[in-house]
Amino acid sequence: MSTVLLGLDALMVGLILLASLDYLRVNQFLERPWQCAAFFMLAIAAFGLLFERLGGVSPSAWAVLFHLSLIIYAAVHRCEIFDRDWLWTGAERRRT
16 A cells, blocks of 8 residues: 555655646746745645655655645636746747
8 A cells, every 4th residue: 555655645745746846937927926826836746745755764654745736726726827828839938
């Protein structure tokens, strides 16, 4: 059971890390400084937790439940969190 929780928590922490990095990619820090700071700290914490889980530290059931609730919240409110509908093609970066 511990191995299942470890794998499930590592997967969820990886998803949280990718979502927070995607939020930071889309939004500018000067437009939303507090949200960007929160997502930056979330990305750092998720990165550290991912290495901890890959190192074999077993999570508690409460930590897995917390990460699952965070993913469900982000999935329900994804339109509010990621409110910009543009793709990262790199065209804006190449124009400058």
